[in-house]
Amino acid sequence: MSTRLLGSTALAVVVAASALAGCSGDDGGSGAGGSESPTTSPSASPYLPVPNGVTLTPPGTHLKVGDEGVVAWEPRQDEVGVLDLTVTRLERTTTRKTLSAWQLTKAQRQSTPYFVHVTVENVGDTDLGGRRVPLYVVNEENLLLESTPFASSFDPCPSTPLPKKFGPGAREDVCLVYLAPHHGELEAVSFRPEESFDPIIWTGEVEKYVPPKPQRKPDQPKGKKDGKGPNG
Template identity: 65%
Template sequence: MTRRSTRASLLALALAGALAVAGCSSSDDDSSDGGSPTSPSGSTSATPYLPVPDGVQLTPPGTHLSVGDEATVAWEPRQNLVGTLDITVSSLEKTTIKDSFGAWQLSSEQQKSTPYFVRATVKNVGDTDLGGRRVPLYVVNDQNVLLESTPFASAFAPCPSTALPDKFKPGAKEDVCLVYLAPDHGQLDAVSFRPEETFDPIIWTGDVTTYKPAKDDGKKKSGKKKG
């Protein structure tokens, strides 16, 4: 990890980022209502919401998926750059500050959060290099608020929560794990792809399992880590 001041700043910024995207949630969207998921099998978008390569069929906005299902999505990481990914959310895991962050110095707000790990497989099916971009997935908590994934300043063995590799060209594939801190001991209701506020989100729901830490996960004899 970095020095204490760096870590404290990064953790504070991560929590602030999670709260800042609260404005992206909407009271009239039912993405976290626990209703029966609807599979996109056999359905495609008549008109893609963003330009994608020929042969790529985007999963329709508003699709409800189960953990293990794949969605094809597109978003604009920046102006004039469209990214296209196949995303399969493979597992949702709940952990605790004690089990996974015992060797890390956290703010009082973070100490009151519930950490979740979201594991997924992503493949670049577009025609642009998405190297260094963060996977565009949020979680929806029990307050219907979107939470961003939390980055780390140094290696976090249980769930790296890093951006895509520096080079992630068309055809590249990667297994990823993202960390989300639900404030005030909140719970994870769904995983959401929602690149902008007016987009009808694509969501994944499923059973949340308990993370089983390895003996050395996050526990270094050298002392507390700074994130």
């Protein structure tokens, strides 16, 4: 079976993130601050213009896995995207178990893959079709890591952009892949569109990834295989 290269942004380190309290768990443990209550910073007015009735989560808010946050950013000049994001699950795996069929660089082979599951809803006025969900993960060195795109389909966690059409009211469950360098830890999931922004973060338990069990095909009548007769 032929393999495909991972996207060029794998293992990209973007900007330094703010310091996080707490420490990561073991292989089946929890991420930083997983037992803490959500905290918020006061916000007098939205940091970007949003539709009437939409309330943005204040910058600096600390959320748990399962909590929703409403965020806004500028995908390009004079365009504001507004998303309701709920980080629903964090999973840890290994390159050997899930990426063995892929051509990896030495750095990628020495990474730890994490799957971040997110429910995304467009609560703004802009069609965000084809955009990548603006979330990063924070590693144990307090650095932001970008999600990793794939050159072809990756069933365990597709890590694709939003659908081509993702207008107001659209909703999607997505899974994003992050490769933590040097077998690093996932400390938090972060929304931080620019360096000066006080990030909104999600923390919680990081579970061990368990592949779904393959579905058994129903028994075929004798003398037939895969629905074909003896002569194919």
